[in-house]
Every structure is written in C-alpha cells, then in structure tokens.
Amino acid sequence: MSSEHTVVIGAGMAGLLTAAVIGAIGRPVIVLEQDQHGGGPVPRGGVPQGRQPHVLLHRGLRVIEELLPGLRAQLVAAGGVPLDTGDLAWLGERGWAPFGTPAFELVSATRPLVEHLVRRRVAELPGVELRGNARVRGLSRTTTGPGGGWLVECFDAPPVRAGLVVDASGRSSRLPDWLARWGIEEPATTVVDAGFGYAGQMYAAPSDHLGRVAGIVMLPVPGGAPAGGVALPVEGGRWLVAAVGAGDHRPPRDQAGFDAFLARLRDPALADFTRSARALGDITVHRRTHNVRRRYDRVPHWPGGLLAVGDALCAFNPVYGQGITVAATQALLLRQTLTAGARPGWERRLMRRLHRAADLPWAIATGEDLRHTGDNPASGVDALFGRWSGEVDRLAAHGNLRAQRAMDRVYHLVGSPAGLLHPALLTAAVRGRLLGLPAPSPRPPLATGSAWPDRADAEKVPGNPPPPP
Ligand SMILES: Cc1cc2nc3c(=O)[nH]c(=O)nc-3n(C[C@H](O)[C@H](O)[C@H](O)COP(=O)(O)OP(=O)(O)OC[C@H]3O[C@@H](n4cnc5c(N)ncnc54)[C@H](O)[C@@H]3O)c2cc1C
Known part of the structure; x- marks a missing residue:
C-alpha cells in the first residue's frame, strides 16, 4: 500500500461520490465504512436518516449524472419515479404554488436505492476498493513515502496508509478530535438548530394514486404551529410519507399520534392521502436536523493531504433537501482541481471552494431556520433578502409563474438569488402593493379539493411569462 x-x-453519498471522482481519474482509492458493504437497497445503521424521504434536488440530479453518466436512467429502471416539480401540490407559507406548468425534473426514490445504485457504479471503477466493517478511530502523521502522509487507524481492522485522506463520515464526524491530537486547532463551528423532527412511514399505492398530482409538499410555517409534511412516490409501488415539525410540534412515533398530527395540518391533503393508502411497516423518527458548519478553511496550518466533504464539513436542516446536492457539487469541484493538476497548497484552496459551494444552501436553510427560532438574521443584507424573498413568494402564491420559477431555481440550486431581483418581479410587487394582487393560486386537484381551473387561467395572471412549448 503506498501513500x-x-x-x-x-x-455515504459524499464518500461514494468522492471515490467516483478519484476512481474515474485512475487513482487508487479505498473507502473505509463502519457498516458492512454490499447489502442491497436497504436502510443501514450508519445512515439512520435513510428511512426518511430524500429528495434529490434538480441540480443534484444533474451533477450526479455528470459524475456517473447514465445513473438517472438506472434510477428510473430500478423504479425511481420521474416527476415534474410543477406537478407537486406545494403548500408554502403564503398559499399554494401555481400547479400544472412544467418546471424541474426530479426522480423520486428512497435514499437506500439512490445510495445502492451509486455504490454499485463506484465499485465497478478500477482502483476503487470499498472496505466495510472498518470504523476509523483516528489519524496519525507518517513521514515515510514521498511527501509523507497519513496512517488511518481503525477499530478491529488494520491501519491504512494514505497520501490523501477525505473525511466523509457525516454529521457525527470526529475529525476535530482527531486533529487536536496533532495540535491542530478546532475549526470555528456554527450551529443553528430549529429543533425539527421527522416521522416517516411507507404506504402502498401506485405512483398515479393522486391523478395529475405527482406528490404533496406542505412546508412548516414559522410562528404558530411549525408543522408540515410530504408524500412522495418511490420505487416498488410505494409512497414515503413524512410528518415534519419543530420544537413542541415534532411528530410522534405512534400511529394514532402520527395520524392526528397529519389531521391537524393546515390542509387535509396528507391526512386524506394516508387514509386512502395502506400503511406498510413501522413509523420511524429522526431528530438530528440542526445546521452545523465547521470552518476548516479558516484553521491555521491546515495539513496537506486532508479534505473534509459533505455533512462532515457542513450539514443542513434536511427540510430543504440540500445535503446530497451539495456533496455532489463538492465532488465536481474536487474533480476540477485534480484534473487541473494539483499545485502545493491545493488542499487549503479547495477547502475554501468546498465551503463556497455550501454558502447559498447554508443561507437558505439558516435564513429560514432563524425565522423559526425567532433569532435575528446573520446580517442586515440577509434580513433584507429574506423580506424580499417573502415578497416574491407572495407573488407566486398569487399565480405569478415568473416568481414561482425564480423561487424554484434558487430552491433547486440551479440559479442565483439574483434571479429574484428581475425587474418584472419588482414591477409586479409594486403593482400588487398598489392595486392588490390577483386571486391566490387555487388548491391543486387533490381528491378532496376544489377543481383546478384550466392551465389557460394561470396564463392570464398579469406578468406571467408565456408557457414553455
Ligand atoms: C431526516 C433527514 C432527511 C434528509 N433528507 C434529505 C433530502 O431530502 N435531500 C438531501 O439531499 N439530503 C437529505 N438529507 C441529508 C443527507 O442525508 C446528507 O446530507 C447526505 O447523505 C450527505 O451525507 P454524507 O455522505 O456526508 O453523510 P452520510 O450520508 O451520513 O454518510 C456518512 C457515512 O460515514 C460512515 N461513518 C461515520 N463514521 C465513520 C467512521 N468513524 N468510520 C467509518 N465510517 C464512518 C457512516 O456509516 C455513513 O455511511 C437528510 C438528512 C436527514 C437527517
């Protein structure tokens, strides 16, 4: 074994996508995982969040396809459900989003299936070795080999020598402790915890169970009762339903409590859904959802041959569905750096870029969560931006498709927030304040709701761009 x-x-997703990049450029890579490798698409202990819904944002889907071409098709072939986000019944803070006009593609699947397919592809790459039952307990510096390197120490498994170590061990990463042994300062760490909890349950129902509606998303609204949930079709003729709430509004694990939680939400759509489908298995809960960011990029004397990616670097409140997309974007940045030819000090420069990839999702997640905790935004600019986003969201809830698409682009991390400042949106907001807004977007055609008017009605809203062909 050489350094x-x-x-x-x-x-996890960050580790596998990192290995995909390194393996694809022909370098040997060993992935050490505390769980056993090789199981099928089943939940596993090291990823306790795996039983909850995992949405792969549109940018994440695109980046993973770039890293592992053909993966989208494999996901669909394995039962992942392609859907358009414009066909989701989406209840935001200010009402229903416009329904039924094309927006972004998602492929909805369980987290174990996505991870299984990615793992299978990565394992096929020459030079990649996936080593299971190998729980890392620390790092030692070694001076043998060209330029020195690391000895990665495991519980119950032999140590492994490496020239480059990438920590992708998730939220529970022990890297700060491991580095402290070598006198390396702890990174400045920011935590924003809105105290969200999930309760998830699988249901049997075909993917067209809701007719034209592809799935349901109800966002928790700050203040009052911050509670919401999702119902999304996944592989195997199933739907994954999750109840989500913060603080005293976290959903319980028992069936009666879960049903009562859904029945108390702002709209009966999710309760109606669960009544019309057959529950499969137990309810699982998950409550480790705080945002945490470790600023390794600011640690003085960052050692060569060391990187941190994914949740180990920056983990988000999962309600916004960003973690895998950020991990994938970071893998792409690693590929760019390695293929450009790494010059001395590249690790530190790359760590800065990896952090920058987390800037926007961090601003979105913590900006919203600080509203839930009642704390002040991080800066005056953030406060102003938060207020303007609310204004754009209000336009969208009143049928303005341009506003909706601008919000979608930021949410799916495919566009910059500057898109929210489009002059047409400024004009629509001023006009709305002076003359009043058009009627709110109607409730999508859910089984128990009012009928959805024709698409032509949505196109009559002032300021709406023409529909895509
Ligand atoms: C409830 C919930 C819902 C979520 N929903 C979404 C979503 O909708 N969309 C989305 O994009 N993201 C979502 N996420 C976030 C997503 O799970 C992560 O951001 C994403 O998986 C990237 O994580 P990772 O690979 O860094 O860590 P993980 O996926 O947590 O993987 C870490 C891996 O490291 C292993 N490990 C840990 N310690 C050691 C050790 N000492 N030695 C060896 N192996 C070790 C673990 O076993 C695990 O396999 C959600 C998270 C939660 C909690």
Missing part, C-alpha cells in the same frame, strides 16, 4: 492511495472515510 499515493487516497482513503475516504465513510461510504
């Missing part, structure tokens, strides 16, 4: 090896710690 030319890369060792990746953790075979």
